[in-house]
Amino acid sequence: MIDILIKNLPIIVVLCPLMMSLLVVLIPNIFFSWALTTLSTFLTFLFSILLYQEIQIHSHISYALGKWMPPIGIEYIIDKVAIIPIIIISGISFLATIFAYKIMPEEIEKKSISKVYSLWLLAIAGLLGLVTTGDAFNLFVFLEISSLASVALVAMGAHKDKQALVAAYNYLIIGAVGATLYVIGVGLLYGVTGTLNMADLTNRIADINNNRALIAGFGFMIIGIMVKAAVFPLHIWLPRAYAYAPSAVSVLLAATATKASLYILARILFSIFENSEDLVNNTLLFVILPLSLLAMFAGTIMAIYEKDIKRLLAHSSVAQIGYITLAFAIGTKASIAAGFIHMFNHAIIKGGLFIAITSIAFYINKRVTVNNLSGLGREMPITFFCFVLCSLSLAGLPLTAGFISKLYLIKASISSDGIWLAVLILISSALSVVYLWKIIEVMWMREGKKIVKKENPTIYISLIIITFLNIYFGLDASLVVNGSFEAADKLIGDIK
Amino acid sequence: MISSTIGIWNYWIVFCLMMIGLFLVIGRKNFLKKIVGLAIFQTSVFLLYITFGKIKGGTPPILNESIDTIYSNPLPHVLILTAIVVGVATTALGLSLVLRINSEYGSIEEDDVSAQDLVDYHDDIETGKNFDLKFKK
Numbered sequence: 001m002i003d004i005l006i007k008n009l010p011i012i013v014v015l016c017p018l019m020m021s022l023l024v025v026l027i028p029n030i031f032f033s034w035a036l037t038t039l040s041t042f043l044t045f046l047f048s049i050l051l052y053q054e055i056q057i058h059s060h061i062s063y064a065l066g067k068w069m070p071p072i073g074i075e076y077i078i079d080k081v082a083i084i085p086i087i088i089i090s091g092i093s094f095l096a097t098i099f100a101y102k103i104m105p106e107e108i109e110k111k112s113i114s115k116v117y118s119l120w121l122l123a124i125a126g127l128l129g130l131v132t133t134g135d136a137f138n139l140f141v142f143l144e145i146s147s148l149a150s151v152a153l154v155a156m157g158a159h160k161d162k163q164a165l166v167a168a169y170n171y172l173i174i175g176a177v178g179a180t181l182y183v184i185g186v187g188l189l190y191g192v193t194g195t196l197n198m199a200d201l202t203n204r205i206a207d208i209n210n211n212r213a214l215i216a217g218f219g220f221m222i223i224g225i226m227v228k229a230a231v232f233p234l235h236i237w238l239p240r241a242y243a244y245a246p247s248a249v250s251v252l253l254a255a256t257a258t259k260a261s262l263y264i265l266a267r268i269l270f271s272i273f274e275n276s277e278d279l280v281n282n283t284l285l286f287v288i289l290p291l292s293l294l295a296m297f298a299g300t301i302m303a304i305y306e307k308d309i310k311r312l313l314a315h316s317s318v319a320q321i322g323y324i325t326l327a328f329a330i331g332t333k334a335s336i337a338a339g340f341i342h343m344f345n346h347a348i349i350k351g352g353l354f355i356a357i358t359s360i361a362f363y364i365n366k367r368v369t370v371n372n373l374s375g376l377g378r379e380m381p382i383t384f385f386c387f388v389l390c391s392l393s394l395a396g397l398p399l400t401a402g403f404i405s406k407l408y409l410i411k412a413s414i415s416s417d418g419i420w421l422a423v424l425i426l427i428s429s430a431l432s433v434v435y436l437w438k439i440i441e442v443m444w445m446r447e448g449k450k451i452v453k454k455e456n457p458t459i460y461i462s463l464i465i466i467t468f469l470n471i472y473f474g475l476d477a478s479l480v481v482n483g484s485f486e487a488a489d490k491l492i493g494d495i496k
Numbered sequence: 497m498i499s500s501t502i503g504i505w506n507y508w509i510v511f512c513l514m515m516i517g518l519f520l521v522i523g524r525k526n527f528l529k530k531i532v533g534l535a536i537f538q539t540s541v542f543l544l545y546i547t548f549g550k551i552k553g554g555t556p557p558i559l560n561e562s563i564d565t566i567y568s569n570p571l572p573h574v575l576i577l578t579a580i581v582v583g584v585a586t587t588a589l590g591l592s593l594v595l596r597i598n599s600e601y602g603s604i605e606e607d608d609v610s611a612q613d614l615v616d617y618h619d620d621i622e623t624g625k626n627f628d629l630k631f632k633k
Contacts, residue, residue: 137575137578140579140582141578141582144582144585144586148585148586148589151589151593152589155593155596158596158600160627161616162600162601162616163613163616163617165593165596165597165600166597166609166610166613168593169527169590169593169594169597172586172589172590172593173521173530173531173534173590176534176538176586176590177518177521177534177537179582180534180537180538180541183541183579184514184541184544187541187544187545187548187572190548190572191548307621308617308620308621365626365627366620366625366626366627367620367627369620369621370621371621371622
């Protein structure tokens, strides 16, 4: 029994939320639909931890879907690289689901809550499938499952603010163009190589030199995924989608959605095209490196001038994505590991910040902006405390998770003769303190009028857990660091 | 030269459709027209896949006695069936969003909508109006 479970884990991780989403939509009761969602995200998390243990033993699990052997059939691959986003997505979605219990009925009407949970699970299933699949076209299908589900989730924010509709619309259109560009790329690659299996693609690309269709296909794929990963300047959909989505959805999307696409980006660059070094190196140097630097500064500066706090955090996400792609662009083993470390840390940091902002939004019953935060620090000490800790983590102060990722990123850039890169990273981090301090100052230093209202304790559970994770992974980062270095080793170990 | 240009006329059609679609998505300010553009853009990709699945003089891929039958590759067609489903879902979701936008804003022109959004945004920041949840009343 356990044997069968272990053998089929790669597909079960995806199927668990996918099948449950069909079941959840049938349950009208708010509590039971939530309980089932929690159960299924918990099981998914459990399965991904089992997978993690399996990976420590086998280091590479290949699963032939429907017993059609790859490269003909669809293959699901889990290795030391894929396990990182799987753990991030399943872990954060479990936390976000616990958090959603009291939040959802506040923002969404009762009769559609079970449908929202169904979409919620569908989005998670799409993201997990994106990461596990080893088939280039299957990846497109999961890309669209996750993005269509998240578009619908974002649009559910329309009860609170009608801008959610426009945000969702832009997300849909830009996301669909991105996914279609990716499909064109896959089509061109298929035309040249005659295969869709990623491992097989790697081998067949090695035999083809300087084929123009191949280069065009590579370009289309990269641009398509960069749209989904919100790499500057293709990030326009992101700030509004995160800012106007229902609070629980913001937490889920901010922490997980772009991570899966960033992983795919790394996979295309370092795994599928590992044999066309010139092409990849030129792309890294002339496209991804400048864009990441721009993202770091443009995102941070936009955040400094932003007054709406949820938008501010979304702009800061753009900058943080810039750090991750910068780490990929440097292209050494240490820097790619730093990218994965930051991917994990950013998920817990942004998750924590968005949960804290939700807690505040419910307390004051308004959109959280710089103007209406005055004096809230004294009124809601727990939220304030967690918010400050997560902010410090985002800015990269020692003893927090953010420090670890900045440390490894700077170390990696110095060791690859990029001292100026390290300086730019430090400047951008220093600038991020400006917008975080702006919030903390208003919350703590200014006097505000008293709102006496009881706080919502269910929010605190997830808030405290995620803040604790921020501190824990700042004190003892060995798990994340080792995992990321093993991942980087697996990705580019053979070449550099 | 000319024969090779005409020989790939399918690709020319794909190329034209793709550019028309992309132009509509980027250039039009009307939300409905953008979706039409997106649909054209996606259709061009379907045509692209189907084109390189076809071999000149190829038969349908059915097993028969003679070994040296040339047959067309069926896989792109199957892939496109999936992509069509995805395209229909995207269009449906987009249209339903446009309907909702029309009923909330009273317009589906990007300029009107973003002008209203800007006013809302500044209201939120300056006055900080309370959440007004219609279903809770």
